[in-house]
Amino acid sequence: MGSERTSPALGSKVGVHYGGRLVAAFVVEDRGVFAGHRIVRVHLGDLDDLEAPEFELPVDELEPVPAAA
Amino acid sequence: MPSQALKTWRSTSSDRLDELLAAHASVGGTSRGRRYATEQLNASFLIQIAAHFQLFCRDLHSEAAQILVAAAPPAYAPMLRVAFTNRRGLDRGNASVDVIAADFARFDFDIWTAARAASGSTATRQMRLDQLNTWRNAIAHQDFVFSAQQQALLSGTSVTLRWARAWRSSCNGLAQTFDRVVGDYLAAIARHRPW
Numbered sequence: 211m212g213s214e215r216t217s218p219a220l221g222s223k224v225g226v227h228y229g230g231r232l233v234a235a236f237v238v239e240d241r242g243v244f245a246g247h248r249i250v251r252v253h254l255g256d257l258d259d260l261e262a263p264e265f266e267l268p269v270d271e272l273e274p275v276p277a278a279a
Numbered sequence: 280m281p282s283q284a285l286k287t288w289r290s291t292s293s294d295r296l297d298e299l300l301a302a303h304a305s306v307g308g309t310s311r312g313r314r315y316a317t318e319q320l321n322a323s324f325l326i327q328i329a330a331h332f333q334l335f336c337r338d339l340h341s342e343a344a345q346i347l348v349a350a351a352p353p354a355y356a357p358m359l360r361v362a363f364t365n366r367r368g369l370d371r372g373n374a375s376v377d378v379i380a381a382d383f384a385r386f387d388f389d390i391w392t393a394a395r396a397a398s399g400s401t402a403t404r405q406m407r408l409d410q411l412n413t414w415r416n417a418i419a420h421q422d423f424v425f426s427a428q429q430q431a432l433l434s435g436t437s438v439t440l441r442w443a444r445a446w447r448s449s450c451n452g453l454a455q456t457f458d459r460v461v462g463d464y465l466a467a468i469a470r471h472r473p474w
Contacts, residue, residue: 227357244283244342245349245473251370266341266364271356 217250217269225273226252228263232276241266282474284338285458292331296447299324303440317440322418324443329415332408332450333374336457340369340382342473343461347386350469373412376405386464393460400452407449410436 217240218224226235239251247268255262281289303320306313344363348356363385368378376391383390394401409432417423418438425433436442458474465473 228361241341242283242287242338244338245345247345249341249345251364263361263365264370265361265366266344267360268345 215248215269217248218272223275224252225276226254226267226271227273228254232273234275237272238264280474282339282342282458282462284335284342285454287338288331288335288454292334296324296327296331299327318438321438321440321443324440325411325438325446326415326418328443328447328450329373329411332411332454333369335450335454336374336379336382337367337369339457339461340364340367343383343386343465346465346469346473373415374408375412376409383461388461388464390457390460393464394453394456397460398452398456401456404449404453404456406432407446408453411446411450414438 218237220237220240222237224235224237225232227233228235233254235252235254236257237250238253238257241249241251243249247270249266250269250272251264251266252272253262253264299320303317303324306316306320341364344360347363348359351359367382367385369382372378380389380391391401391405394405398404413425413429413433414436417425462472462474
């Protein structure tokens with residue numbers, strides 16, 4: 211079953227799996243519900259860093275912010 | 280049933296564009312003031328068509344990415360999500376012919392070749408999309424100095440309601456064709472019709 215639960219507020223800090231570890235990211239866009247999943251766009255690292263990774267994933271794959279972040 | 284992306288294009292996006300048409304129709308009279316107002320509305324309409332078509336392409340890409348990731352073994356999901364959606368061209372630039380091609384190529388899919396095979400109107404619509412984006416950039420940057428190549432592309436066109444309707448119609452056709460060919464491609468990989 212997919213998850214259509216609401217997106218965290220834009221700008222929220224969350225944890226995402228990237229590069230083999232859990233890292234901190236910001237939710238920058240609620241993309242809507244596709245194929246039964248609510249999809250958000252996350253930005254890794256500093257929001258001012260225009261070259262930082264930015265990608266989409268379902269809200270049910272977001273994790274708590276890692277302790278080290 | 281179409282993709283969610285096509286549903287949004289045909290509902291929310293279409294409603295927004297129709298609102299601009301209604302505003303255009305409500306500007307009455309034949310004065311010079313009216314002419315200026317309608318020119319501004321024509322420019323706004325054109326920019327909005329380009330913006331909403333970009334949104335459609337982006338939504339279709341996100342939807343396809345979600346379906347492809349779901350069809351892969353779970354361990355592949357994190358790397359596929361990044362490979363498919365990290366810093367796409369459609370997230371930051373116009374839905375130009377090249378940007379659309381590059382973003383859908385992340386799925387190992389040649390969307391324009393598939394669209395041309397699916398509809399004999401695609402080549403003309405592709406040219407209309409090029410015209411739309413060229414005018415869109417000129418208006419957005421207020422730079423109407425065109426290269427020789429751009430002049431040839433735009434020859435005979437202008438920022439009028441008649442032309443804006445033609446570009447919208449082409450985007451409608453492309454949206455329908457993209458919905459179909461991306462759906463076919465996903466069905467072959469995921470082994471079920473995604474929409």
